[in-house]
Amino acid sequence: MNLHRVFAIWRRILAQFRRDRRTLALLFVVPLVILSLLYFLLRGGGSKPTVDIVNEDQGPVAGVIAQALQRGDKLDLHGTSLDTADADLKAGRADAYIYFPGDFSSRAVSGHVIQPEVHLEGSQPGASGAVVGALAQAMQSALSALPAAGPAAAQGAPFRVDVKVSYLYGGPGFDTLDYFGAAFIGLVVFFLVFVVTSVSFLRERSQGTLERLMASPLRRSEIVVGYMAGFATLALLQSVEVIVFGLYVLKIHNSGSVALIFLISLLMAISAVNLGIFLSMFARTEFQAVQFIPLVVVPQVLLSGIIFPIQTEPGWLQVVSRLLPLTYAVSGLRDVMIKGADLAWGSVQLDIAVVLGFTVLLVGAAGATLRRRVA
């Protein structure tokens, strides 16, 4: 091995990168941005589930358990009435409510049965698990502290704990894949269509055929719509495949309309096509086009609520999340698949309207891009 020749290669590589500022930025700026995002997501806000406490207990036992929950500090607790708690759950303001009925203490004392009711929103398995876990822990510590119950337990008549769990959405079999699967259907379609379109549109430029198309009787709008139609066809087939595989092979939970899932996936795909055309304007080589992937995709994966619920982000980051199209697609897909939402739901109307708005905006941007290339 000749070190001079190795050195020549080393020096050439560094010299190349010195001229390619964008790649340097990718190497040295993007990691800081991504790590900072993770910092804000994971350390930024309180990610405790919000839980309403409805205490109608005539006796003291529920109060002791509630105090233990408070001490445990695992949940964000709010005491309220049954009607308000129910409304909070349905509106998505609370992840769960815990209900202690009027005869809670008397049944505990007479029948040695501890029977709280946990009503879970159910769409986020993580939050559901945290609520049930925190309650179990609180009951454990409360029971050992109960003065009236202590001797009874010591007398060999242990309490039977019988938590009644109900789910607004999903159910006990509802797992993490059900939660993430809904969102990933949107992500997979968006991501792959974006990559394929931006690279193939860039090739259209670099191989000179775009120049030819521009010098033909084709109108700009015809090029954009033609591209959209071509890639939307591929995206449609891909959506069918992803949805069929997800729903029927992997058995991802779906309580909603498959047609609505298609609609949202397809809108995302059309957005992705036009985002690809638009961004390919800012790249000269396929290498540079690939560099848009971390820039476009990673922030959306982190910030669109796929993994980290948007409500747990710091306020300023929530604003950023609300600007990303994937946020709305994910929320819409989850509403449809997990909650069985249909077009009558205000939230689904909003999600679809915003995704549609982004699609129109990106179609416009893609069209304007083609115009600008004509100096």
Add this chain to the structure above:
Amino acid sequence: MAAEYAVEVEGVVKKFGSLRALDGVTLHVQSGEIYGLLGPNGSGKTTLIRALVGLVRPDSGTVTVLGKRMPDVAVLSRIGYMTQAAALYPDLSVEENVGFFAAINGTQDNVDSALDFVELGTRRRSVVAELSGGMRTRASLACALVNRPRLLLLDEPTVGVDPQLRRQLWDGFHAMADQGTTILVSSHVMDEAERADRLGLILFGRLLAEGTARQLTEQAGVQRLEDAFLKLSEVRS
């Protein structure tokens, strides 16, 4: 009167930053004429051709093609434009490429004759990526011919084409011109330029001289076109 000219360029200026790519070019090409645009690399040939198809918008001056002030999308269906590098879809066959450019011009009739013209009839099913450089150039030319253009713009069409085929192509160009097609062909190869009816010498975005090859050599008082070009560019710069 105006209809006599297939191409009318009047005082066209185009600046890219501080570079004057076209610096007041005035040029007329008659219908059925083969006009050779001759100049070294970077002289403004490609910019001028792009202005003719409306891809470059002049800062000042006017471009009129086939009687239409450019840019005009409708007139583009009567123009054939062959770009400098063979602009083709490498994953498609020769026939699919030519068929595509026919289809976006709203026709499907001339695919066979265009393939025959460039002698690629037997390679029509070959994927472009597998072709040699010369064959790609010919396939690219077929794409420019397939809409039977009234005006054919060829940006250095015979680069990488062997001398035998080059002669055949030029015979074909003359046959097309005889049938009324106007051809504007750019080149930096002098012996090729001599096959054109009339020549324009372009340098630094300016048209230095115009005329037949003989007129230009006589004007410069030299034997060869190459020397004429060198001498005329010295005089002006």
